[in-house]
Amino acid sequence: MAGKLDGRVALVTGAGGGIGAASARRLAADGAQVVLADIDIRAAQTAAAGIPGAVALPVDLTQEASVKALTEAVIAQFGRIDVLHNNAAIQNDAQRQKDLDVVNLDLAAWDMAMAVNVRGALLMSRHVIPQMIAQGGGSIIHSASGFGVQGESTLTAYGSSKAALIQLNRMIATQYGKQNVRSNCMVIGFVLTPLAVETTPDVIKDILLSHHLTPQLGQPEDIANLVAFLAGDDSKFITGAAIPIDGGVTAHQPSYADFQKLFAAMGSTKL
Numbered sequence: 001m002a003g004k005l006d007g008r009v010a011l012v013t014g015a016g017g018g019i020g021a022a023s024a025r026r027l028a029a030d031g032a033q034v035v036l037a038d039i040d041i042r043a044a045q046t047a048a049a050g051i052p053g054a055v056a057l058p059v060d061l062t063q064e065a066s067v068k069a070l071t072e073a074v075i076a077q078f079g080r081i082d083v084l085h086n087n088a089a090i091q092n093d094a095q096r097q098k099d100l101d102v103v104n105l106d107l108a109a110w111d112m113a114m115a116v117n118v119r120g121a122l123l124m125s126r127h128v129i130p131q132m133i134a135q136g137g138g139s140i141i142h143s144a145s146g147f148g149v150q151g152e153s154t155l156t157a158y159g160s161s162k163a164a165l166i167q168l169n170r171m172i173a174t175q176y177g178k179q180n181v182r183s184n185c186m187v188i189g190f191v192l193t194p195l196a197v198e199t200t201p202d203v204i205k206d207i208l209l210s211h212h213l214t215p216q217l218g219q220p221e222d223i224a225n226l227v228a229f230l231a232g233d234d235s236k237f238i239t240g241a242a243i244p245i246d247g248g249v250t251a252h253q254p255s256y257a258d259f260q261k262l263f264a265a266m267g268s269t270k271l
């Protein structure tokens with residue numbers, strides 16, 4: 001059976017990790033030739049090993065020369081780039097421990113979040129867009145976060161970088177739409193990546209689930225489903241969108257979970 005992405009070339013950054021690897025697997029399953037890029041080349045190679053025909057390449061998104069080299073290597077090998085999934089983000093333990101509230105955060109963490117999460121996506125986009133225009137179009141997809149649209153008591157730099165990414169998405173969509181380059185942003189909620197499964201205690205999962213409208217928490221494959229949709233022609237009339245993919249967490253009143261508990265105790269939803 002023909003895949004919806006047959007003949008397309010898809011480049012996924014941060015593909016050594018949970019969502020990026022799932023995205024690459026799904027894009028390949030739909031027929032795309034996928035390139036998995038990551039600063040952690042071993043992780044990218046491991047993820048690529050399970051995907052027929054996939055290629056892993058190194059990139060450091062903080063370095064424009066590295067982004068340029070990656071883009072040139074993909075074009076030299078495959079002749080085109082139809083899909084760019086700007087997925088990488090800096091969110092390892094060392095970064096999280098420095099990315100605190102406004103008064104206490106380490107400015108190095110702010111600079112790093114901006115360098116990878118926003119400037120990195122900008123660099124990838126600016127090196128890939130000319131190729132997309134030359135070949136007649138393409139689809140760019142960004143991994144943003146609910147931290148970019150709602151306040152939180154910590155991860156100030158991460159959240160601010162994701163808010164900037166949501167606006168960068170609109171700028172790209174506006175500037176290159178007439179040349180058939182679409183840009184869309186996924187506003188992702190909590191996802192049970194292998195790392196999250198390992199590091200999130202059940203009590204935290206239960207709190208998070210109480211704020212979801214869905215019966216279950218999100219899986220990397222749920223995000224990959226949206227990537228595949230945004231990558232292909234079924235979404236050709238969608239651009240500049242920031243699409244929540246979070247089990248409804250950002251759809252309801254902040255008091256929802258508390259009311260659910262109250263209603264359960266009362267045995268009624270009557271206020």
Ligand SMILES: NC(=O)c1ccc[n+]([C@@H]2O[C@H](COP(=O)([O-])OP(=O)(O)OC[C@H]3O[C@@H](n4cnc5c(N)ncnc54)[C@H](O)[C@@H]3O)[C@@H](O)[C@H]2O)c1
Pocket residue numbers: 013014015016017018019020037038039040043059060061062087088089090091092116143144145146188189190191192193195196
């Ligand atoms: N997992 C979640 O619950 C969740 C929620 C909301 C948004 N997101 C977003 O989805 C994306 C993927 O999340 P994940 O949990 O799979 O992340 P992850 O940490 O597993 O993967 C991110 C990848 O980015 C790579 N990376 C970091 N710095 C880099 C650099 N300078 N150059 C190139 N690559 C670099 C890392 O090596 C890593 O493989 C991220 O943008 C994240 O912010 C995730």
